[in-house]
Amino acid sequence: MQATFEHVSFYYGKRKALDDVTWQVRPGTVGLLGPNGAGKTTLLSLLVTLAKPKGGRITLGEHDLASSAGRREARKLLGFVPQRFSLAGELRLRDTVEYAAWVNGTPEPGLSAAADRALSEVGLADRARSRVRSLSGGQRQRLGVAAALAHDPKVVVLDEPTVGLDPGQRLRVRELVASIGRKRTVVLSSHLLEDISHLCQRVAVLAEGKLVFDGSVTQFQALVDNTDDGSATMGSGFERAYETLIARLGEP
Ligand SMILES: Nc1ncnc2c1ncn2[C@@H]1O[C@H](COP(=O)(O)OP(=O)(O)OP(=O)(O)O)[C@@H](O)[C@H]1O
Numbered sequence: 001m002q003a004t005f006e007h008v009s010f011y012y013g014k015r016k017a018l019d020d021v022t023w024q025v026r027p028g029t030v031g032l033l034g035p036n037g038a039g040k041t042t043l044l045s046l047l048v049t050l051a052k053p054k055g056g057r058i059t060l061g062e063h064d065l066a067s068s069a070g071r072r073e074a075r076k077l078l079g080f081v082p083q084r085f086s087l088a089g090e091l092r093l094r095d096t097v098e099y100a101a102w103v104n105g106t107p108e109p110g111l112s113a114a115a116d117r118a119l120s121e122v123g124l125a126d127r128a129r130s131r132v133r134s135l136s137g138g139q140r141q142r143l144g145v146a147a148a149l150a151h152d153p154k155v156v157v158l159d160e161p162t163v164g165l166d167p168g169q170r171l172r173v174r175e176l177v178a179s180i181g182r183k184r185t186v187v188l189s190s191h192l193l194e195d196i197s198h199l200c201q202r203v204a205v206l207a208e209g210k211l212v213f214d215g216s217v218t219q220f221q222a223l224v225d226n227t228d229d230g231s232a233t234m235g236s237g238f239e240r241a242y243e244t245l246i247a248r249l250g251e252p
């Protein structure tokens with residue numbers, strides 16, 4: 001499933017958060033990078049129909065997100081794990097995921113099966129009857145992913161899914177995102193270059209609301225000067241490519 005942004009702009013009041021963004025999300029896993037305030041969350045909010053662009057056009061598959069009918073149909077195809085979400089501690093995991101499936105249009109007779117499938121996909125099937133409040137941070141994050149998967153979306157959008165997790169939990173969530181990406185189109189925003197380099201086939205970089213890079217991981221890594229043997233800079237080729245790109249933006 002493909003999503004297309006054509007000359008998309010977005011403002012908060014007079015503040016421009018996205019500036020003439022033209023971008024194609026193709027099947028596979030794409031990583032969205034950029035400094036703080038670059039516009040990543042805004043871009044994802046537009047993609048998942050939480051906000052409407054002030055200019056330009058977004059389509060998901062054949063659905064134009066400008067119309068309410070288009071947004072309604074697109075929502076059935078989209079799963080979203082926001083940067084911050086709250087869960088009701090008193091609810092059991094299965095009820096939480098069933099509710100998410102229902103909200104996203106899954107018909108009543110299929111709710112229980114949908115919840116079981118999603119909980120099993122995130123490795124929480126054995127906790128289906130536990131209360132949400134008993135979960136660890138990593139498990140809560142995986143429950144959020146289960147809620148986003150419950151209606152079996154074709155495109156899954158994750159905003160900083162590993163933030164605040166310890167290394168073990170981060171690895172588990174990363175493995176989960178990798179497995180989701182084998183079956184679905186995934187858009188992943190993360191500050192952790194390691195997450196992106198491990199999981200993504202393509203990379204998009206936003207800076208000050210503009211899309212300043214869109215290409216394959218190989219093209220991204222080729223941004224590093226070939227004559228640079230890396231001895232002067234710490235970090236992987238991926239990290240050096242990102243640093244090179246951001247440094248170039250600051251040049252006159
Ligand atoms: N609700 C809002 N009202 C006003 N300005 C906002 C609002 N949300 C975001 N902005 C501004 O829009 C710009 C883009 O913000 P956005 O949150 O999309 O960036 P981001 O790349 O996701 O940042 P971060 O990495 O810090 O999460 C920033 O300058 C931010 O201050």
